[in-house]
Amino acid sequence: MNWISNYVRPRINSIFSRREVPDNLWSKCDDCGAMLFHREIRDNLNVCTNCGHHMAITPRDRFETLFDGGVFAEIDVPEPVADPLHFRDQKKYPDRMRSAQKSTGEKEAMLVAHGEIGRTPIVAAAQDFSFMGGSMGMYVGNAIVAAAEAAVEHRCPLILFSAAGGARMQEGILSLMQMPRTTVAVQMLKEAGLPYIVVLTHPTTGGVTASYAMLGDVQIAEPNALICFAGPRVIEQTIREKLPEGFQRAEYLLEHGMLDRVTPRKELRGELITITRMLMGLPPAIHGDLPSPDETSTSSAPAEDSETK
Known part of the structure; x- marks a missing residue:
C-alpha cells in the first residue's frame, strides 16, 4: 500500500463517481x-x-398564491356515500379513491376555502385534475353547494377554478345529478346579488362545461386551455371533417364570444381583485400591505384635531 492507493485513487473515484440526483x-x-x-x-x-x-397547478398551490399572504381557511364539505353503486372495473372504486388520495395528498377533487384577495373577502373553489381527472362526483357537487352557501353567509363573491374531464363514471347517474344541483347553487348566488366568477383552466370538459363552469357572471380562461363538452377528436370522428386550428381552445372561444378574458396566470390575481371589487361596488384596491383607510375615521380626524386646538 502506498500514497497512490491510499489517497490518489480514492480522490479520483470521488471526483468521477456518479452522484445520485433526485428525480423531482x-x-x-x-x-x-x-x-x-x-x-x-x-x-x-x-x-x-x-x-x-401553462402547466397544471394544484388547488392548494394556487390558493397560496391567490390569497393575501397565502392565508386561507378551508371550508368543510359534507362527505357523500363512499361507494353508492359498488362500482368495479379493473379496480374497485374505493381502491381508486385511496390511490388518488395517496398520490395527491388531498381528500377529493375539489378544495374550497375562504380568505381575502387584495383585502377583499372571497370564497374560492378549485378542482384538482390530478385527482381522477378532476371528475365531478357527489363530493364535487357538495363542495360547490358548500362554497355557494359560504359566499351567501359571508356576503362575498365566489371564484371557481375549473379543471375536469367531466362526470365521474364510477358514480353513474348520481354524478350527472350534480349538474342541476350546482346550477341551483349558482342561482343562490344570483338571487343574493353576489358575483360568481369562473376561471376555466386546462382542460375543462364534459358535464362540468355543461353546468357550473359556463354560468359565471364573468368568464376568464388561462391561455390555450381546452374548453369543450365533447373533445375535438370525437367531433372529427363524428362529422368526418378537419376542425379549424385552435378549435375549442381559450383564444378561439374568446374570439367567438364565449369568454370575457384570456388572462395569463401571473396576471390573474390582480385582475380578479379588480373585478371582484368592481362588482361589489368597492373602491379600487390600494397596493401595499395596509388595508384601505376607513372613510369615517379619516373624515372625523380633522374635526377632533380642531376641537383640541
Whole structure:
C-alpha cells in the first residue's frame, strides 16, 4: 500500500463517481420540451419560462398564491356515500379513491376555502385534475353547494377554478345529478346579488362545461386551455371533417364570444381583485400591505384635531 492507493485513487473515484440526483429537481415542459428547475417553475406559478405554456397547478398551490399572504381557511364539505353503486372495473372504486388520495395528498377533487384577495373577502373553489381527472362526483357537487352557501353567509363573491374531464363514471347517474344541483347553487348566488366568477383552466370538459363552469357572471380562461363538452377528436370522428386550428381552445372561444378574458396566470390575481371589487361596488384596491383607510375615521380626524386646538 502506498500514497497512490491510499489517497490518489480514492480522490479520483470521488471526483468521477456518479452522484445520485433526485428525480423531482427538474420538470419537462409538455409543450416545448424544455427542462425546468423545480424552484424556477414554482416561482413562475407552473408556467414555462421558455414558451409560456401553462402547466397544471394544484388547488392548494394556487390558493397560496391567490390569497393575501397565502392565508386561507378551508371550508368543510359534507362527505357523500363512499361507494353508492359498488362500482368495479379493473379496480374497485374505493381502491381508486385511496390511490388518488395517496398520490395527491388531498381528500377529493375539489378544495374550497375562504380568505381575502387584495383585502377583499372571497370564497374560492378549485378542482384538482390530478385527482381522477378532476371528475365531478357527489363530493364535487357538495363542495360547490358548500362554497355557494359560504359566499351567501359571508356576503362575498365566489371564484371557481375549473379543471375536469367531466362526470365521474364510477358514480353513474348520481354524478350527472350534480349538474342541476350546482346550477341551483349558482342561482343562490344570483338571487343574493353576489358575483360568481369562473376561471376555466386546462382542460375543462364534459358535464362540468355543461353546468357550473359556463354560468359565471364573468368568464376568464388561462391561455390555450381546452374548453369543450365533447373533445375535438370525437367531433372529427363524428362529422368526418378537419376542425379549424385552435378549435375549442381559450383564444378561439374568446374570439367567438364565449369568454370575457384570456388572462395569463401571473396576471390573474390582480385582475380578479379588480373585478371582484368592481362588482361589489368597492373602491379600487390600494397596493401595499395596509388595508384601505376607513372613510369615517379619516373624515372625523380633522374635526377632533380642531376641537383640541
